[in-house]
Amino acid sequence: EVQLVESGGGLVQPGGSLRLSCVASGFTFSSHEMNWVRQAPGKGLEWVAFISISGSIIYYADSVKDRFTISRDNAENSLYLQMHSLRAEDTAVYYCARLRAAGTRWFDPWGQGTLVTVSS
Amino acid sequence: DIQMTQSPSSVSASVGARVTITCQASQGIGSWLAWYQQKPGKAPKLLIYDASSLQSGVPSRFSGSGSGTDFTLTISSLQPEDSATYYCQQANSFPLTFGGGSKVQIK
Numbered sequence: 001e002v003q004l005v006e007s008g009g010g011l012v013q014p015g016g017s018l019r020l021s022c023v024a025s026g027f028t029f030s031s032h033e034m035n036w037v038r039q040a041p042g043k044g045l046e047w048v049a050f051i052s053i054s055g056s057i058i059y060y061a062d063s064v065k066d067r068f069t070i071s072r073d074n075a076e077n078s079l080y081l082q083m084h085s086l087r088a089e090d091t092a093v094y095y096c097a098r099l100r101a102a103g104t105r106w107f108d109p110w111g112q113g114t115l116v117t118v119s120s
Numbered sequence: 121d122i123q124m125t126q127s128p129s130s131v132s133a134s135v136g137a138r139v140t141i142t143c144q145a146s147q148g149i150g151s152w153l154a155w156y157q158q159k160p161g162k163a164p165k166l167l168i169y170d171a172s173s174l175q176s177g178v179p180s181r182f183s184g185s186g187s188g189t190d191f192t193l194t195i196s197s198l199q200p201e202d203s204a205t206y207y208c209q210q211a212n213s214f215p216l217t218f219g220g221g222s223k224v225q226i227k
Binding site for chain 2 (some may be wrong): 035044045046047050059061062095100104105106107108109110111112113
């Protein structure tokens with residue numbers, strides 16, 4: 001079964017840092033591009049970051065650029081999101097999501113999500 | 121950035137009814153459009169990709185159409201388990217963007 005499991009969320013003060021992880025199983029992780037997508041409480045979906053198979057191509061949403069870093073470890077079947085200078089508006093459920101196939105940009109599947117709360 | 125505008129933001133319909141949700145892109149995106157279903161407390165699930173291709177395992181009552189800037193998701197015969205929020209997503213270029221969502225409720 002294809003599965004993505006996120007961890008690392010929690011409560012952090014404004015200006016703080018947090019590192020999210022996503023462990024993949026049931027498919028060849030090193031053959032798929034990966035993303036982080038977030039959803040603020042009661043709000044819609046917002047794409048956050050993309051990383052290519054090798055990690056050589058990375059894109060970020062303007063809202064997180066220069067504060068967040070996406071990375072991956074293909075040997076460990078893991079995706080990461082290092083978040084710095086966190087703000088209240090970063091409060092959201094963060095999902096890792098696989099791109100369905102090479103050359104596509106459809107998210108499938110998604111992990112169950114991990115909640116990040118930025119508050120003092 | 122490409123803006124995606126969905127309508128309606130919410131719709132209430134009876135079991136068996138036909139429901140249509142529209143999504144408009146701020147510029148042409150060809151067929152680079154996906155639809156997702158999200159139930160409360162759950163992750164989104166891919167329903168339709170490439171504007172009209174049905175994801176494996178998705179019931180055939182779901183269909184997608186359109187190209188360029190105007191797209192449609194249709195549920196041909198609404199079922200109780202279809203109560204959810206539906207999102208469109210453009211996959212033409214980064215940043216990837218989503219519509220604001222359409223909440224479908226059962227009367």
